[in-house]
Amino acid sequence: MAIPPRAPPRQRVVFTRIGVRRGFVASIPLWIGMLPFGVVIGVLSAAKGLSFAETMLMTTIVFAGAAQLVALELWTDPAPILAATIATLVVNIRMAPMGAALAPWLDRLRGWKLWGTLATLVDHSFAMAVADQRAGGRDAGYLLGIGLGIWISWVATVALGHLGGGMLRVPPGHPLFFASIAAFLSILVPLWRGARVDGLPWLVAGLVALAAHRAALPVPLPLLLGSFAGAGLGAWIELRGRGMPGWK
Template structure:
């Protein structure tokens, strides 16, 4: 395992296509932040420090005047709990990093960089700088997109049904492509996650409970399935 400038640049280059998905999502957050009364500087600061689209959207939905900071912070924390298992899944690189390389990689790690990092590692990438580079350009693009959305919202009033507001959902669906390994490995946990989230939504459970319930259901089934396969491989090797 290494961490080089070349790896960082490969990550930066690989993240360029992600900007096409990040930009509309960031525009939406910028437009909503304007509607909630945040200034341009506050919007950029929020995007730079939080750097998590789902939690920012939820925080803005809960935003009031004056804002209930504790409620907003708890909601953002709950949504971002999903990053804990993501970080654990990136242990093949993170376990070997120290100092700014570790904390910088953790700070910049989001759903998109996680998905592409896992796919790259499966493909033979061994440079942990790849993860850092992925997140770095995504962070810059995210802050720029939310700023642009804030400026756009001040100039043009977009209706709630505008296609731009579907960008967030489309982006998260698109990153599944990089993680696809085949129907046997991925379809059961993905269906479990989707079914649990839809059921929780149908029960009118408050946000972000459906999101978290789906994530943990899918992760639990995937862990159980992978554990059984690992034990089966071990048994076959012992018999051999």
């Protein structure tokens, strides 16, 4: 009776200071893209009446640009705590599948390494970590290093925006506001593995979100609908085994 071959052993995941430093250095080019978005959050916080200390507390703890923007757009006096909580929950629900995708690293971390990594996980660090995983990377410190670098730049840019809010007068639609979007789009490139079908979930997510926005659906429904549409298509493609003829 033939003995089936053993599955190749998984590479052991490590967490090193070298990996953290490598991730931190890799995050530096993204700081320029974070600048306009962070400044806008700082300016909006000042316009909503938040003090510098309140803005910094929110920024350092929440560390989620989209969630902060949604909360600030809903901010009134008295603050709508329940509405803001639900809106930010909807915006950040995308973190659940991100954590699942990073399970090969996260499942092997414990204590401050795990919680520190989760606390600093953002879209940029997720995309770069997935690309590193696919390239054979096994140092989970890389993910934390990226998150720490982006966190530092985020806190600094929001502080700059709040302090200079009275002097900054950038009109709506200025190209400066596209910098953060361009930075995020650039880090999506390594995630594309060459098959045309890989881009379909991204395209569908964008089209659905744009259609919902054009239909004047309130924030954050366009983001939520686009995310679910793209994720649903991506899951369907994966379940089909990605063996669809004519797509590669």
